[in-house]
Amino acid sequence: MSQDRRPSGAPPRRMQLSPAARRAAAARRRKRIRRNRILFALAVLAVVLVVVLGVRALFSLGGGKTDGSSVPESSSGSAAAPTPTPAASTSVDFTDARMILVNNNMGLPEGYTVETQTADENTGKQLQTEAAQSFAAMQAAAKLDGVSLILQSGYRSVEYQQGLFDQQVEKMIKTGKSEEEALAAAQKVVAKPGHSEHSTGYAADILTDSYRVMDSLFAETDAYTWLTEHAAEYGFIERYPLDGEPITGIFFEPWHWRYVGAENAAEIKKSGRCLxxxxxxxxSSAGSAPESGSGSSDSGSDAGSSAA
Ligand SMILES: [Zn+2]
Incomplete structure (x- = not known):
């Protein structure tokens, strides 16, 4: 196929070179060899770098522990992966208490305790001390922008959650379900005791004067718009985003915000990922990577709590 179609001109003539010209030619040749060696060394360096980065990325992804539950990068949506290298790093410290992960599959740690205080003077709802202070500051800042934020639900003890859950099971049994069926059905409406993020003290259900219903239409309020722009400055992240259900196991909850601290919130928001x-x-170093839950929504427990 690829035939050399050099014009059939006269073959290059062998010329007698002067000693100076020969020396110059030899110098050029040496220079070329040196350049080739440098290029080769650079290529080897590049290969080594790629291998090292690859191995590091593998370790930071799987933590050396492959329980196959790490979420692939591509699954978290739209404009992820801006960097060409797979190396994953963040300044977030996952042993930070504010980074605690609680969902349908991961319950509160044994003996979990948290200090709380009133975060919203009007509703009297509480949050973990630091989260409460931050919420109050956020509420004041929003007010200056003409936006009302209401803490509809904050800290709920495991006992309180247990009460909500038991009520729900009772209700299900009255509809003729067996106890086993009732337990399963209740979990779809009310988070299991020990599995509600509200029991961490870091979860806040936020509504606004003009819209006091916990449903997806809250996303159309100016309060939600304000939160998406400013909440991270006060350490709150959107916990159950619109496209997060395959990963969080919970449908869009625009009213449910989670305190992680301002520096962590900035990192998480920047990543475009859900918690x-x-x-x-x-x-990964903290082990037990999360699985996506199914069915049991936090919104049910919120609804239960506000109805109670
Ligand atoms: Zn909630």
Whole structure:
């Protein structure tokens, strides 16, 4: 195929070179060899670098422990992976208490305790001390922008959650379900005791004067718009985003915000990932990567609590 179609001109003539010209030619040749050696060395260096980065990325992804539950990078959506290298790193410290992950599959740690205080003077709802202070500051800042934020639900003890759950099971049994069926059905409406993020003290259900219903239409309020722009400055992240259900196991909950601290919130927001995906990608050293739950929504327990 690829035939050399050099014009059939006269073959290059062998010329007698002067000693100076020969020396110059030899010097050029040496220079060329030197350049080739440098290029070769650079190529070897590049290969080594790629291998090292690859191995490091593998370790930080799987933590050497492959339980196959780390979420692939591509699954977390739209404009992820801006960097060409797979190396994953973050300044977030996953042993930070504010980074605790609680969902349908990961219950609260044994003997978990948290200090709380009132975060919203009007509703009297509480959050973990630091989260409460931050919420109050955020509420004041929003007010200056003409936006009202209401803490509809904050800290709920495991006992309180147990009460909500038991009520729900009772209700299900009255509809003729067996106890086993009732337990399964209740979990789809109310988070299991020990599995509600509200029991960590870091979860806040936020509504606004003009819209006091916990449903997806809250996303159309100016309060939600304000939160998406400013909440991270006060350490709150959107916990159950619109496209997060395959990973979080929970449908869009625009009212449910989670305190992680301002520096962590900035990192997580920048990553464009939900908390489970962020943990799976970067928090492997803490083990037990999250699985996506199914069915049991936090919104049910919120609804239960506000109805109670
Ligand atoms: Zn909630």
């Amino acid at each position: 489970e995906a962020f943990w799976a990608l970067y928090g």
